[in-house]
Amino acid sequence: MTDVLDELHWRGLVAQSTDEAALRSALAEGPVTYYAGFDPTAQSLHVGHMVQLLNMRRLQLAGHRPLALVGGATGLIGDPRPTTERSMQSRDVVAGWVDRIRAQIEPFLDFGGPAAARMVNNLDWTGSMSAIDFLRDVGKHFRVGTMLGKDIVARRLRSDEGISYTEFSYQVLQGMDFRELYERHGCTLQLGGNDQWGNLLSGVELIRKTDGTAVHALTSPLITKADGTKMGKSEGGAVWLDPELTSPYAFYQFWLNTADADVVKYLKVFTFRSREEIETLEGEVAERPFAREAQRALAGDLTTLVHGQAATDAVIAASQALFGRGELRGLDAGTLGAAVSELPRTLAKAGDLVVDAFVGSGLVASKAAARRAIGEGGAYVNNTKVDSDDAALRTEDLLHGRYAVLRRGKRTLAVAVAE
Template structure:
């Protein structure tokens, strides 16, 4: 059986591991239980969380049992890692509602049936702790001198706001999580982002001191785009896994717009397509590379939103931009439709309007605002004046240009704001 370490390494997941040889032997010898923590600061995860999610899915595919630990308890404290200011403290109700949303999303990637994976919440044990016994039994194992050298604390200590006492406890609580999961589920492997290295090592050390047992850690690199931007951030904000926050169509378009230099890397990280197929993508260019982007977008959307939504998003893209030729030998394991896709999509925002509404013409800036492509008429004026307004692919020259019956093509008018925002007006007689 292929060692999951080899799979994660080949696909670009691993930055650091503890006890390299012992960890490899451990994962080769038996089915193990591993965990990753997810911070419930929102009711949805975003694209930046996909590396840990996909790593848990790979662990499960290799026969191991993943634990998705939702920080219902630590979420009430706030993780200082990677932050220069204190996180907003959440209420118990906020955290409880967010936990429900995260569980639903994680279930799309990980099979929780028949105890094949576990969804745990550290509120189950952290909120029950007695303070003085916890300090005596657990706190005594932590050196303040070592803690303040951790990167997650150094950034905050050096910041203007400083590090609060409540945040200073976070490393101790996360280490205790690892100890508790080892006792409850025989979990001896924690994984997380590179900013979690100090917290993971603290947990390994605590398990050794309290129980005399070995434990292991793996961290993932911070994923950035070829341009150096943080993965999952756009001008419009985060790209969410929740369809209410980021529609399946917009999610699909986010991946279609991947930089040419990132296509192969993102196929390795964010899909389950075989690596021998993915490696071939690194040698292609032009139209074939654009086709590979469509497949990347389809596969990532399928994982996050399901096969039907992925097909709808793909059909919508075909309707907007025309069909791309998808060679049969390009990433053949993908389930993307390779025949002619229907242009009768329902996922691009649209509405019906009577044909006679355009008899006298409608000023284009008013139409853009009315259908929601801009927040105001003034914003629509600026958009069009700056060359960002289109009708049926034609750039509008004047903000008050009239959209008339002459602009109806096949009983439709297609509006576009910038490169990515579309709206379709369906004409009814």
């Protein structure tokens, strides 16, 4: 149990701690019950949430007991954003999102054994609380001056929109969560991102004032790319854990496209690979960057963790098949559709000339160029070489009745989609 804090430091996952020496001692004496909270302000978690999910798992593997809080109450409000108020969702919508997010969290933790995880919902202790009870029993322990000094509140006060009393009170609700979990489950440690430091301290201070006990808060840094930009966005927006929002193929490709400058850091933060394995992959990045071994390890580990081994195998098979190293016809409709979703495309139907499909998709600039590619043996439909200028798309070429993958040379791809 004493090694987990050192491991978190080595992985770059420690930003601030209330009292690191005291926390180290508590972890050594263990087991410690700890929690991290996830608000249902959308129907899915995204890859940024994985930092805390994986930190929870690391502590559990070291013998400590996790509480995963899905905020059915705080999700009705939402923690303050840097610039504008959140749009409030209905109670029914938030309740549905709670269920979806609970299901996404479960694979990351072990709910059996001596360090069994527990799922909790803060609506259980706030739903029946009256406003008077909230103000008398909780609100009286918070000083407005201290609350105004919190970074996110100060920024919002400087903005044109300001901040509502509702979002201003969020830190009180989060502080109350920590106290409730301390009293109900003996929880003495809260994990969070560094942007949540002020909210974490609210709970620490509330427990100190009401129970006279020193508890702990530990934050991890916000993960950024080497260029300083925020990690977790693709060209299409956030990278979600829900396969309906971000397909396993797109999820795998997001990690596969990690820059060499970022991949070693991401291996430390997002995988359970050992120091020796990561150092070996770091050597691969330096000596053979073109092989992208580190990126493949990162993408494979995370896709398997989130979507399962079968989905990872299907994604890798699709990636290989697109470039002629596998059988496209063996891919299921969902995987194939995701694999071709970002390719240049043209509408087509059975009987259309392949030459026209190549021109329509932008693979070549003209029919003459298409015929030249065919004559040189560099034109393919579903990895089958086209050998005639008059070749037409056949019904069986439209995989799953919809897609025909077009390729010029070894790596230039497009797709013909049935009208």
